[in-house]
Amino acid sequence: MAVKYYPLFLDITDRRCVVVGGGDVAERKVERLLDSGASVVVIGKALTPGLETMKKEGRINHIDADYDKAFMDDAFLVIGATDRDDVNAEISRDGRDKGILVNIVDDPDKCDFVLPSLLKQGDLLIAISTGGKSPALAKKLREEMEQHFGTEYQTLLEVMGQLREKLVVKGRSSDENRRLFESVVHSDILKHIRDKSWEKVKKIIYDITGENITVGD
Numbered sequence: 001m002a003v004k005y006y007p008l009f010l011d012i013t014d015r016r017c018v019v020v021g022g023g024d025v026a027e028r029k030v031e032r033l034l035d036s037g038a039s040v041v042v043i044g045k046a047l048t049p050g051l052e053t054m055k056k057e058g059r060i061n062h063i064d065a066d067y068d069k070a071f072m073d074d075a076f077l078v079i080g081a082t083d084r085d086d087v088n089a090e091i092s093r094d095g096r097d098k099g100i101l102v103n104i105v106d107d108p109d110k111c112d113f114v115l116p117s118l119l120k121q122g123d124l125l126i127a128i129s130t131g132g133k134s135p136a137l138a139k140k141l142r143e144e145m146e147q148h149f150g151t152e153y154q155t156l157l158e159v160m161g162q163l164r165e166k167l168v169v170k171g172r173s174s175d176e177n178r179r180l181f182e183s184v185v186h187s188d189i190l191k192h193i194r195d196k197s198w199e200k201v202k203k204i205i206y207d208i209t210g211e212n213i214t215v216g217d
Contacts, residue, residue, distance in 0.1 A: 005114065005131060013037035016074050020067050020091055021081035022047040025105055029079045032115070034059060043071050044082075069094040077101040080110075108132030117142040122154030123161075152193040155215070159193075160184070162213045163205065183208045 017033050019026050022044030030051065033040050040060045042051060047062065054060045063071055067087050072078055078100055080091035092110035095102035104110040108131070116127035117138035126145065128138045163184065167177050184205065192200040198216030205213050 003108070003131065005129065007127070007129070009125070009127075010077075012076060014039050015076035016041060018043060018072060018075045018078045019081060020044065020071075020078065020087070021083075022051055023081065023083070024048055026079075026081040027051050029081055029105070029115070030054065030060060032118075033079075038076075041071070041075075043067055067091060069098075072098055072100055075100050077103070077113075080104040106135075119145050119149060121149060121151060122157055124149070124153050124157050150194075152190055155193050156185070156190060159189075159201070159205070159213055159215055162215075163209060163211060166211045166213075167209065180209050 012033065013036070015038055017038040018041045019030050019033070020043045022042060026042065026044070027048045027050045030040055030042060034054070041063060042055075042060050043063045043065065045064060045066065047055065051060065051062075055062045065071075067082070067090065069090075072094055078091060078095045080088040080102065082088055082091075088104045088107060088110060092102050092104050092107075096112070101112045102110070103113055103115060108114055111132070114129060114132045116129040117135065119126040119128070119142050126142075126149065128141050128145070130138045160181065163181070167180060172180075187204050187208065189201055189204050192198075192204065196216060201215050202213060205211060
């Protein structure tokens with residue numbers, strides 16, 4: 001039966017996340033975990049130069065050993081990125097026995113979650129998943145979407161963040177605030193952000209909401 005994944009974004013700030021393996025794939029997984037603020041532990045006898053640098057800089061903890069289930073203790077999630085099927089299978093079993101979320105690279109049947117292809121513009125994060133069936137297609141879709149969702153969306157999100165802070169304290173109803181937010185995002189504000197016409201951006205915000213925001217300064 002095909003798995004129907006439940007999409008969500010996890011807060012892993014300062015959470016202990018374990019990556020088993022020290023190769024190129026493990027390095028990519030570690031980079032994403034670090035970008036999300038995780039406390040990363042890498043288990044493996046050999047590390048890529050990139051992982052060695054992260055270790056020297058104190059960005060990761062390294063356990064120079066072969067995999068052992070004891071290394072999973074207190075982990076929030078575990079990623080198996082070794083080149084041995086038997087070890088990856090053991091990681092999957094141990095994680096599930098301990099109630100720890102497990103991802104085994106390129107083996108969805110052994111995973112509790114799969115890692116989507118990501119498009120990131122500042123705090124805007126768009127995740128694309130094919131349910132583990134085709135990471136290549138997910139990558140292609142991400143590359144196509146990158147042509148549409150440029151840095152102007154990062155700026156717009158920063159503007160909307162400012163606006164939310166100003167509006168939510170004014171005591172209006174949620175429906176009133178929602179109408180204001182929707183009016184802004186459905187205006188031609190993105191065009192003016194692309195053109196760096198900051199005075200026009202500010203005017204749109206003020207005309208719709210009566211609020212002044214800082215942008216382009």
